Amino acid sequence: MKYRSLSAAPWTALVLAGLFLFAVCSSGGAKLADKKYPEGFSLKHPKDWQARVEDKAYILVSSPETAEEPAFLFVYPFFLKTTAPAGAWFEQSLPKLSKFFAKASIEKRQQLRPRPDEWIAKFRFEKGGASYTGLALCSIFERSGILYVVASKSESFEKNRGPLLSMLESFRFGEPEAGAGKAPAAPKIQYASWQDPVEQAFTLDVPQGWQVQGGTYRRASVDLVHVLQAVSPDQKVRIQFNDSNLPIFAIPSQTLAWANFTEGAWYSPGYGVRMLVKRYTPGLNFLNEYLQQNYKPRLNQFEIVSQNERPDIVANFNRIYGQFQTNGVQFTLHAGEAAFRFDQNGTPFIGYGLAMTQVVYMPAMQGGNWNVALMLITTCPASDAALVQETANHMFLSMKINPQWEASQQQLAGNVSQIVSQTNQEISKIINDAYWTRQGVMDNISRKFSNYILGVTDVVDPETGQTWKVEAGHNFYWAKPYGNVVVGSETFTRPDIDFTPLRELK
Secondary structure (H helix, E strand, C coil): CCCCCHHHCHHHHHHHCCHHHHHCCCCCCCCEEEEEECCCEEEEEECCCEEEEECCCEEEEECCCCCCCCEEEEEEEEECCCCCCHHHHHHHHCHHHCCCCEEEEEEEEEEEECCCEEEEEEEEEEECCEEEEEEEEEEEECCEEEEEEEEEEHHHHHHHHHHHHHHHHCCEECCCCCCCCCCCCCCCCCEEEEECCCCCCEEEEEECCCEEEEEEEEEECCEEEEEEEEECCCCCCEEEECCCCCCEEECCCHHHHHCCCCCCCEEEEECCEEEEECCCCCHHHHHHHHHHHHCHHHCEEEEEEEEEECHHHHHHHHHHHHCCCCCCCEEEEEEEEEEEEEEECCEEEEEEEEEEEEEEECCCCCCCEEEEEEEEEEEEEHHHHHHHHHHHHHHHHCCEECHHHHHHCCCCCCCHHHHHHHHHHHHHHHHHCCHHHHHCHHHHHHHHHHHHHHCEEEEECCCCCCEEEEECCCCEEEEECCCCEEEEECCCCCCCCCCEECEECC
């Protein structure tokens, strides 16, 4: 993909010219001190500057009120209820941010790239009766966004721009410390052992104070499922594992049709087992049906934002189940995942679901049957994604089968404890690789902003993994092995025979 350089636009060149002089520019010679703040961010700034969180939403890093040349940094991460272009969002939001940018007017603006949607703007505003100049970048990926601004009194903006960008380049998000802000941070989760109350078939660790329901449910003597639902005390975090209301399904066949068991009818092959006649629905399709029927009706502004087949998960479970196939039983698995969003009392929530369905064929059986072999669904505030990952991981990895219960299940083939242990390890991998975990959106946006504003880009050697930060604006980049030399070119032409091509990180 062709790189679009910021310096291509005349006004951008004017705004960004000389940014690399920040190494020799300084705010009155003040040295930058690296400081980490308990609210969950860090940066380097002069010792007499202050950083604080305003209105539980905005990060403001500012010079002393008595400074002759006042300046500040402004960082605002946000989450959109509906999609919006970054440029339009910034223009519409400036009046709402009049507490920081009064009587703001945009002088120049330009889109940097469409995905993530990123716009840079130079604007003027008033603060304390004085005229200020600001340089802003607004970046939106799907519905997650962040706004960065560096600003100073207009007459001293050119002088302060370099030091401000130096500070901003060092800005990093991190984990908040306990006790940060006005409200205390959530304490580290303590766990207590919970036992299946129905058949005492298994135990696992659950967070203390959470509402936990579930156990071993028998839809017939030979048809059982392990179910769990854990809900945090504030009702905001939910972890669901399987659903006892889902039956075994019988695949429609001529034999069933002759006996008047058509799709939608209940059929019993004996042993107290009841099956719902329903054509096979692969994992991803089943998950979509389940979310539409059981989640969408009760959630505000419910929207699926991503869905994918997961053949890798199928391969792992084929390996586990394959160890225990006997008597000619054959099965086929399909797995799929979906990420979704919704709103609860004005707070953005995220959800993740995964379902794996299994078709079983047995000797001398026509048609076969199928079931939902695994289903995992989590929902939580967007800010609690890491909490859910940690909690769910701990719960599933702690699950143990009661050996006395296992010994009593003569009808179950194979080693139940071994299957459960291996299954829970795979569930842990699924949680760690879930959609929201894979995105890393904010860290990537922060990196890109520093690059854009400073006119640099990141390149990597695909063979060695070594990375460089180099001047932006070229279509192709090359490195000389062992020489730590990187050059750019406009066409795919090697500068010399010993240069290797690099890949630009987007």
